[in-house]
Amino acid sequence: MQSLGGTGALMLGAALIKKAGFGGGVIFVPDPTWGNHHQIFEEHGFKVESYPYYRSDTRRADSKAAKAFFEGLCQNSVVLLHTVCHNPTGADFSMKEWRDIAEIFRERRLVPFFDFAYQGFKEGIEADREPMKLFIENGCYVLIASSFSKNASLYSKRTGALTVVAGSEGEASKVEGALKRVARTRYSNPPSDGALIVREILRSDELRKLWEEEVSQMRERIKETRRRFALELKKLGLDGSFVTDQHGIFSYTPLTPSEVQELEERGVFMLPSGRISIAGLNIRNIPTVAKHIAEVSKGWPKI
Ligand SMILES: Cc1ncc(COP(=O)(O)O)c(C=O)c1O
Structure with missing residues (x-):
């Protein structure tokens, strides 16, 4: 229905x-x-x-x-x-x-x-x-x-x-x-x-194929963003393996509410629970976000 x-x-x-x-x-x-x-x-x-x-x-x-x-x-x-x-x-x-x-x-x-x-x-x-x-x-x-x-x-x-x-x-x-x-x-x-x-879209073979390709592009972009974010964290000595094991737009991080607050003051935004939007990351901002996280986080697992 x-x-x-x-x-x-x-x-x-x-x-x-x-x-x-x-x-x-x-x-x-x-x-x-x-x-x-x-x-x-x-x-x-x-x-x-x-x-x-x-x-x-x-x-x-x-x-x-x-x-x-x-x-x-x-x-x-x-x-x-x-x-x-x-x-x-x-x-x-x-x-x-x-x-x-x-x-x-x-x-x-x-x-x-x-x-x-x-x-x-x-x-x-x-x-x-x-x-x-x-x-x-x-x-x-x-x-x-x-x-x-x-x-x-x-x-x-x-x-x-x-x-x-x-x-x-x-x-x-x-x-x-x-x-x-x-x-x-x-x-x-x-x-x-x-x-x-x-x-x-669903009734036309052509449109359905196009739609599936576009969804696939979104999915691959998120996966690639997760891979790059984990890699950047690794360079800073942090374990981001869970980021690549998770799926979809969101990721729960080990960041505490006070660390989230500190990140906000540095211009990095997320929910107080530490949930970040992977879709909000991109090639340009990933190194900066990872650097701020590494400087602020005390509980993020190390490699
Ligand atoms: C888990 C979950 N269920 C349902 C919804 C709601 O979907 P819709 O925007 O189509 O109402 C959302 C949207 O954020 C969601 O994250």
Whole structure:
């Protein structure tokens, strides 16, 4: 179902699972997660609880802790998962870890709600769907919030979709009816222009090829920026290997709030959590940013 961007897809999904009574009014989100997840689900009357996701010592996703947590959840619990390019950390599960997690979801009959805001930014438009396919093959009831804000640069057109994989055709048509009611009472119809652009691209072999090439250029630029940033940090004696292991636009760094403040005074900006925007780095500013980080940071791991 068409939605008002990825945010609108999350909102539709929240309203749907609330109506269906999944999870008993509780949703589990990764710690940390995109700040708006808490707000969207709270607005729909959910109690938002966190599951362990990230290890600050390794700067990588903590699949061991996440799996142990999922194994303890009751049947029908709803769990929000970032398919690729986790925001804010940039740390994703490996395919092997996804396979284990999908198996836990099948055994415990958990409901995965995927946030798929960065399709194409990790490995490719098709490849980035792989984790979700495991859950669908395992027979899970799956929700997917897609966004065309980043991968088609349609941010201001509010273009996205909520996909629900239900257990049967009858169930799917009930879901569609429920979603139409949610949209009708909140905004009637979504604007059509962004969706028409996406439809035109997806229906034409030529335009689709061009789009995939452009997404691939964005992805490769981010990967190259990560490589150059890690290299520059290495020259200064700092370990930037986690930067190249992470994916997408964001990277969680070991910088503390006071170091972030100090960097701000030097003209280098990021969130107080130490999350940097990799997309904001380029060949010209990387050496300067790395130099300021090396001068300010006390906890950044050394090589
Ligand atoms: C993880 C995540 N989900 C959803 C969204 C929202 O996407 P949209 O701009 O399409 O509403 C964002 C945007 O920043 C995001 O980072």
